[in-house]
Amino acid sequence: MNKELLKKIFLPLIVLVIIIQVWSGVAAFISGFPTPSDTFVYAFGGTTSSGDEIKGALSDPFYVENQDDKGIFWQLVESLKRVFAGFALAVIVGVPIGLMVGMSKNIHYALDPFIQILKPVSPLAWLPLLLFAFKDIDNTAISTIFVTSIWPIIINTSLGVKNVSEDYLNVAKVLRFTSLEKVFKIILPVAVPYIFAGMRLSLGIAWLVIVAAEMLTGGIGIGFWIWDEYNNLAYHNIIIGIIIVGLVGFILDIFMGKIADYFDYRKKV
The missing domain is CATH 1.10.3720.10 (MetI-like)
Structure with missing residues (x-):
């Protein structure tokens, strides 16, 4: 794997880590603001930090309940x-x-x-x-x-x-x-x-x-x-x-x- 490709992979990952840290800081500062971990749960399902069981918006993206309620x-x-x-x-x-x-x-x-x-x-x-x-x-x-x-x-x-x-x-x-x-x-x-x-x-x-x-x-x-x-x-x-x-x-x-x-x-x- 050449050096240029490594930079294209790892530099965005470093920026992503920084974004998540800043996001976590904002969530800690603003009451009720979504945290990264809870947002992940709301996306794919699981249990939030407060103990709520969430299905997840992306866990079933193809569902059709009615004309106005779709995945x-x-x-x-x-x-x-x-x-x-x-x-x-x-x-x-x-x-x-x-x-x-x-x-x-x-x-x-x-x-x-x-x-x-x-x-x-x-x-x-x-x-x-x-x-x-x-x-x-x-x-x-x-x-x-x-x-x-x-x-x-x-x-x-x-x-x-x-x-x-x-x-x-x-x-x-x-x-x-x-x-x-x-x-x-x-x-x-x-x-x-x-x-x-x-x-x-x-x-x-x-x-x-x-x-x-x-x-x-x-x-x-x-x-x-x-x-x-x-x-x-x-x-x-x-x-x-x-x-x-x-x-x-x-x-x-x-x-x-x-x-x-x-x-x-x-x-x-």
Whole structure:
């Protein structure tokens, strides 16, 4: 085992130990705050430090009691379905707009001010209006994800187009390419790494947004599950939910990163 791999294993473990120690200190300082050991019990089942027997949120993640009472696996599935639906819409709409913004100065001048104004708007600002418009939990969550995650795709796609060499564009003129031929044969091959970088950012934002959206819209989903546990005073489960959200977000980022690397011609040279 080489030294670099050992560092990648042991350094995070050292940080984890420090985090657990700090967490234990906070729990000792704040009365009723979940301890690491009790949170582990609430996750996988067992007996807490106070002697309570707990089943554990992760001991049976696949249970289905009724439509509104399901295991954490099904909560994640519902959240991921909304995330990928909103993300797919953002890709379908964002990539063509990004191409147009990058290829045309007039379109860039027309749209850029609105992109810059709408880009930093919080998803919480969109939620009430979209909930009023759709009056449906799923459509509201999906549209909120779409509205807030489309901007990295547009911006990165246009940036990719602007990085196409003038020499390539001149070749396209000499060969008398049509606009579509220029896009598919010259622009897209260069812009693809930028597009996937934007998609990677967009998916991260989508996963971030879904938790806040589900907390406010209710129904089923990991965000609502965390909020429901807060209402039930089950603070241990809130920490479990936070860890699960972080792990799933980490996995999604790795997944999109691998896809982006696969399509990045710069890493194959």
